[in-house]
Amino acid sequence: MSQPSRSVSATGHALLGLLSFGRELSGYEVKRWADDSLRFFYDAPAMSQVYVELDRLAGLGLAASRDVVRDGTRATRVYRITRRGRSWLRRWLADTPVPPTALKHHLALRVFLGHLTEPERLRALVVAHRAHTEDLLGELEAVRAGLDPEDPDFGHAWLVADWGVAYQRGEIASLDRLLGQLDERGGGGR
Amino acid sequence: MSQPSRSVSATGHALLGLLSFGRELSGYEVKRWADDSLRFFYDAPAMSQVYVELDRLAGLGLAASRDVVRDGTRATRVYRITRRGRSWLRRWLADTPVPPTALKHHLALRVFLGHLTEPERLRALVVAHRAHTEDLLGELEAVRAGLDPEDPDFGHAWLVADWGVAYQRGEIASLDRLLGQLDERGGGGR
């Protein structure tokens, strides 16, 4: 049999992970679910990428697809994880080293280059980012509220959502601290 | 005049940002500096990518290069930011919307899929990640110690380093909290 260790990307594993919860899902549904879960701690792939990735998983035998015609003429292609896919994922989870967290903090880059702009402008960027973070926090709290921490499968999803809530709260606290420091800088000397 | 708004990638802006501190730097030096600063809040690009990016910035007139022969035969190509590059960066900083933070938290993905493995195995992954985070924290503290918060230019770098320290400490606290929750799950029912 094949050993596509290298042939499944991190995103592929993430999507196969969504299928591992046992439901049969269309690409569209996978994307929506990714937007409600993966997005908060992992980049949610574009819609087009989801189709490509699911197709590849099916090609490797890790997922199986079938076309469902419900009522209308246009078919919906649904995917489910195969036994091979499940054991594949298990082994991946157990044996593959966890890569370091990849962060692209665009606001931090701008603060880093703060010498290039006026203090008020920089402050405005931070404030806008703070507002955006508040929004994210609200969404995450809603996600967490929809999960059951006692559930055998989705309990882990709850853990991650709970963690995400703490993470975003920490981010907001950091931003407030940063704003205070910027005010000291701007108000004082220079 | 060109309007290469679209032609400079985020990484390009980050590297141009390093040049904006005024020093004339070789590609090699840019890479080392990126590893000591950008790496903590933005992905540090590969060495080869640094050369490509600098070359592109020079092609756009945002940076200028010259070959320095110091002593030996092999030339070192050094880059400095041009006046155009500086005003380019300023406008970018002032006018370009800040994209949302992109996170790829590979450990969170594994916790999310925790139903696929044994509690002890999952715990081990978290512990390993915690150790790695401690290392990062140590490196960041060293970076911060080498910066002066009062410096007109590098004061902003200090702010970001200080923020990074708080960020990684928060991460460690989150991981400890997560470990406690995992123990409750594992030790109790199920």
Place this chain on the structure above:
DNA sequence: CGTTGCATGTAAGGTGTTACATGATTAC
């Protein structure tokens, strides 16, 4: 005399994005 650090690049390939193209069904 071998390894590490300085130094620069090319080639190939993987990963993912945006834009485009198409079309049905449902809700207002």
Place this chain on the structure above:
DNA sequence: GTAATCATGTAACACCTTACATGCAACG
């Protein structure tokens, strides 16, 4: 009727990585 949602995919391209290729200088 028209807008939003469901639904699937292709094409072009941007971005970045790994592997490779080369070579000098300094240190032990």
